[in-house]
Amino acid sequence: MQKQNKKSAAALVCAAIMLAGCAGPENKITSSSFIAMDTYISATLYGDNGKEAAGKIKEEILRLEGLFSVTDEKSDLWRINHTAGGNARVSPDTAEIIGKTLEICEKSGGALDITLYPVVAEWGFTGNEYKIPGEDILKSLLENTDYRRVKVTGDTVSVPEGFQIDLGASAKGYAGDKIIGIMKAEGVSSAIVNLGGNVQTLGAKPDGSDWNIGIQDPFGEGYIGTLRVKDKAVVTSGGYERYFEENGKRYWHIIDPSDGYPADNGIVSATVIGDSGMFCDAMSTALFVMGTDKSQEYWRKHRDFEMILVGDDGTVTVSEGIYESFSPSEGVKVDLIK
Numbered sequence: 001m002q003k004q005n006k007k008s009a010a011a012l013v014c015a016a017i018m019l020a021g022c023a024g025p026e027n028k029i030t031s032s033s034f035i036a037m038d039t040y041i042s043a044t045l046y047g048d049n050g051k052e053a054a055g056k057i058k059e060e061i062l063r064l065e066g067l068f069s070v071t072d073e074k075s076d077l078w079r080i081n082h083t084a085g086g087n088a089r090v091s092p093d094t095a096e097i098i099g100k101t102l103e104i105c106e107k108s109g110g111a112l113d114i115t116l117y118p119v120v121a122e123w124g125f126t127g128n129e130y131k132i133p134g135e136d137i138l139k140s141l142l143e144n145t146d147y148r149r150v151k152v153t154g155d156t157v158s159v160p161e162g163f164q165i166d167l168g169a170s171a172k173g174y175a176g177d178k179i180i181g182i183m184k185a186e187g188v189s190s191a192i193v194n195l196g197g198n199v200q201t202l203g204a205k206p207d208g209s210d211w212n213i214g215i216q217d218p219f220g221e222g223y224i225g226t227l228r229v230k231d232k233a234v235v236t237s238g239g240y241e242r243y244f245e246e247n248g249k250r251y252w253h254i255i256d257p258s259d260g261y262p263a264d265n266g267i268v269s270a271t272v273i274g275d276s277g278m279f280c281d282a283m284s285t286a287l288f289v290m291g292t293d294k295s296q297e298y299w300r301k302h303r304d305f306e307m308i309l310v311g312d313d314g315t316v317t318v319s320e321g322i323y324e325s326f327s328p329s330e331g332v333k334v335d336l337i338k
C-alpha cells in the first residue's frame, strides 16, 4: 500500500499567523490567502496600505508562477526545457533566479542541482504519481544532469540536449523577496507572509516586537520551538513536506544528486534564516542534501546565514547567531554550533 502526503501547509500557516499575534485596534489588518505555486499562500499585512498591496502580491505570485512552472506550456521553464540544445529567450526574472540559484548549486558543491528535474519527475514528485524508479533508470537519467552546463547570458538560457531544469528549490523564496519589495513600495512596514513553509517577515510586529515563528516538528504535528525574528526570511526544507511511503519506508522529494535517491544524509529538516528568501530557500534544500556534518562545515566556513537542523536521530542543532532567539519546546534539547 502506498501512502502519500502533501503536507497540510494550511495548518502550518494558520499556526504561524496565530503566533504572529494580534495588532492593536489602531492597526488595520489585511489578510489574504490563496493557492499558487502548488502551495497554500497566506499574507497578513498591517497598516493602511495593506489592501492595495495584498492585491498586487497575488498578481505577482501568479505572474511568477506563470514563468517558473515546469508543467505550464506557456512558461519560461517549459520553453527552456523544450529548447534543450538551443537558446531560449526568457524574462529578466527567470534569468535572475536561474543565475542566482546556480550560484548556490556551485557553492554547495552540487548538493543543489537544478538539472535534477528528470530524476524528480521519474519519482513522480511532479504529478504526484509516485513510484520507486529502478537503479538503472536513475543511473541513465543522472547522465543528463549537471548544473554547470546550464548557461545564462543576458536574457537567454541554454541547457544541453536531454537536460531539463526546475526551480522547485528556490522559486517560493524568490517570490517571497519580490513580495517584500512590493509591500515596501506600497508603504507597508509590518507584514508576515507564508508560502508553504517559506515565512518572510517585513519589519517587526506592529507593536515593535519580534515575530514568533513556529519551527515544525518533522516527527509530529507540533513545533520543536519558536524563533523570534524581524525583517528576515525563515525557510524550511523538510522530508515531511512531500513524500510517499512504500513497504514502511519513506521517500521524500529532495533528491541527492550523487545517486538519484531521496537525500538520506542525517537531516530530516533544515531551516535557514537570512535576509533573502531566495537564498534561504536554495540553501535549505542544499543543506538537506549535504547532511549534518557537511552543513556544519559549510556554516562555519561561510557564516552568511543562520540555521536550525533536525537530525534523523532527533537532535536539534542551532547556529550561534540565533541561539538566543530560539526557544525550544519542552523536552527539546538544543546543540549549539559556533
Ligand code: AMP
Pocket (backbone or CB within 6 Å): 111, 112, 113, 114, 116, 120, 125, 166, 167, 168, 169, 170, 236, 237, 238, 241, 253, 254, 255, 256, 257, 281, 284, 285, 289
Ligand atoms: P524545497 O522544498 O525548497 O527543499 O525544494 C524541493 C524541490 O526542489 C523538489 O520538489 C524538487 O522540485 C527540487 N529538488 C529536489 N532535489 C533537489 C536538488 N538536490 N537540487 C535542486 N532541486 C531539487
Ligand code: MG
Pocket (backbone or CB within 6 Å): 168, 169, 170, 237, 280, 281, 282, 283, 284, 285
Ligand atoms: Mg528550497
